[in-house]
Amino acid sequence: MIEKASRVKCPDMKTSTSDDERYMAAALELARTAAAAGEVPVGAVIVSGGSIVATGANAPIATHDPTAHAEILALRQAGQALGTYRLADATLYVTLEPCAMCAAAIVHARLKRVVFGAWDPRQGAVDSVFQLLYSADLNHRVDAFGGVLHDQCSAQLKTFFKQRRGLDSLSGV
Numbered sequence: 001m002i003e004k005a006s007r008v009k010c011p012d013m014k015t016s017t018s019d020d021e022r023y024m025a026a027a028l029e030l031a032r033t034a035a036a037a038g039e040v041p042v043g044a045v046i047v048s049g050g051s052i053v054a055t056g057a058n059a060p061i062a063t064h065d066p067t068a069h070a071e072i073l074a075l076r077q078a079g080q081a082l083g084t085y086r087l088a089d090a091t092l093y094v095t096l097e098p099c100a101m102c103a104a105a106i107v108h109a110r111l112k113r114v115v116f117g118a119w120d121p122r123q124g125a126v127d128s129v130f131q132l133l134y135s136a137d138l139n140h141r142v143d144a145f146g147g148v149l150h151d152q153c154s155a156q157l158k159t160f161f162k163q164r165r166g167l168d169s170l171s172g173v
């Protein structure tokens with residue numbers, strides 16, 4: 001279901017760094033905690049000033065909150081940690097390409113950069129379905145880069161959905 005896009009559509013996707021892999025590994029760890037709680041495994045961290053200032057693990061089921069995506073939770077926490085809603089020097093790392101809601105929130109936060117792991121061909125709003133971070137109509141543009149630790153991020157999601165399908169068939173759903 002989550003396949004790497006055949007080509008990157010974003011015009012300004014910058015190259016990744018070794019730090020990117022380190023922070024994506026931290027996001028993968030958060031995604032694992034989401035999976036353990038029965039949530040779709042997506043994890044996010046926000047880095048500012050060279051350290052992680054906020055984390056998020058996907059939690060819409062547990063919180064009864066459709067907006068409780070990993071990115072939104074991390075953005076809220078980063079705002080509290082930094083004492084501002086404008087996170088201009090921050091980079092968000094997330095294991096799955098952000099959806100339209102999260103991409104819009106990222107623009108509102110004035111984030112400097114977004115790095116994601118797996119592409120989401122059905123809902124991705126950075127590159128796959130929409131390119132919201134690159135809209136000429138927005139007065140803020142966010143650098144984005146996809147595919148960091150892609151194989152691990154993609155495998156984690158595939159394993160989760162495979163296991164869930166197995167459980168569904170057992171319970172007759």
Ligand SMILES: [Zn+2]
Nearest residue numbers: 069098099102
């Ligand atoms: Zn989202």
